[in-house]
Amino acid sequence: MSLQTEAGVRPVAPSPSSIPAIELENVTRRFLTPDGKSMTALRDFTMTVARGEFACVVGPTGCGKSTTLNLVTGLANPSAGEVRVMGAPVSGIHRDVGFVFQADALFPWRSVLDNVAAGPLYRGAPKARAYEKARDWIARVGLARFEKHYPHQLSGGMRKRVALAQTFINEPKILLMDEPFSALDVQTRANMQDELLNLWSGSGASVVFVTHDLEEAVALADKVYVLTAGPATVKSVYHIDLPRPRIMQEIRYDAAFVEQCRTIWDDLREEVQIGQQRTLDTGH
């Protein structure tokens, strides 16, 4: 067996597992506004996510949290600094990356089954195999009876379940989530968070989960990055050592959890206030 085999094709990555899954090193990202002005979304941003680690990114609204994710996918390029995935600099969309969007990104003209099977089919899997796998994942998110339904026939929570199945079916080693549950009601959100932890615990994937909800971040993560008001940079990093498995409906009454939230909130509050003040001052 030669060492030159393609990393993406082989189930076991040839690089040693000591290399972090995601590294952002002093990354700055600027972009041009439609009227031609340069705007800095990220400044000197450094973040490392180990294999199998669950990292949350919290920060004030509109500070540039989502930009971090776009850099990892390769949909956006850094203006300065370097982004590495599995030790290699990002160039284009990485096979091992999965992404769950904030908005509904399911294909409305495809049934649940066809939506979930999309990933393997795009990647050239045989039809029978893709659908078999899709059925399996649909069952795992508890929607076995809704295979034939179209997205518009499902509730918001069910659509998110489909989105999770659609992402997990590609068995991503890196899972990026951009405020995926922010549009759901409180109870559905807690269910979906449990569902996510459940799916993740069996996958060994590294997760970057962007949210503005601090309690969600603390409840889910191993590591919480607090960002400054835009241009965002890392203000502080907290390690959350609450025991797993965690159950969302219960963890929120856990004293250690409450304590962690309070500490981080003291840190975050200042940035939120700066962000709000800036919005009021500049008017956008």
Next chain:
Amino acid sequence: MTMPAHAVAAPSIAPKTRAVPTETEIEAKARARLRARRTLVLSLRIGILVATLGLWEIGARTGVIDPFFFASPTGIAEQIWIWLTEGTSQGPLWMQILVTLEETALGFFIGVVGGIVCGIVLGRNKLLADVFSIYIKIANSIPRVVLGSIFIISLGLGMASKVALAVVMVFFVVFANAFQGVREADRAMIANAQILGASPLQITTSVIIPSALSWILASLHVSFGFALVGAVVGEFLGAKQGVGLLIATAQGSFNANGVFAAMIILAVLALAIEFLITLVENHLVKWRPAPFQEQN
């Protein structure tokens, strides 16, 4: 309905003064109301038709309306009957209809395919769109019916000139809608497909085209009418056969009944095809949430 809706939930504890209707009773009442309304709408529609035709006929008979210029319902019916049984001056009626339909269908098909292809290509390619948008605007602002004369000169009195005119009529409508549909495709959905592993071609076929489909189908309703106009006007300008020529002949002999009769034939054709397009559309966009049902 005088009972508030929440009273239905607790029938057993209702006071004796007023009987609480059961759900079947409520449903039966609602159905009866629905039926009554449908009957009302239908009878009003028929009433308006009968009144219009009746007044027209009476006017024509009493001389208020001059039937020489404005025809009369019985005259039109008679004309259609003559065409049906004895044929037109250019041959049997079905032959004329067939010729016009063939021109329309060909022009429609070519125009639709061309419009969709160009719309998708330009919608996906910013540079091409920026370069060609100005020319398309210019071409679109030309009154295209006038091109019919050019086509008759260059392509002759046969079918080709009519098809060409129908194509020109259809193309821009479909193109504009396909282009807009491609542009409106959801960014998150495209990014999702990309990350799931779709190639640019797969994105076009599995995301862009389906999401533009609603736009394209909407344009088909309008553009079929345009294709028919193109074919008929083409025949009108110069032809050997077709419904347009029937109108031209009737006009030449001051036969108002003939003009109206041909018009009615065209209207029936347009309605029939419109019905077919709706069927196709409903089949293609099964995934769309059912629109608010109009009860008629």
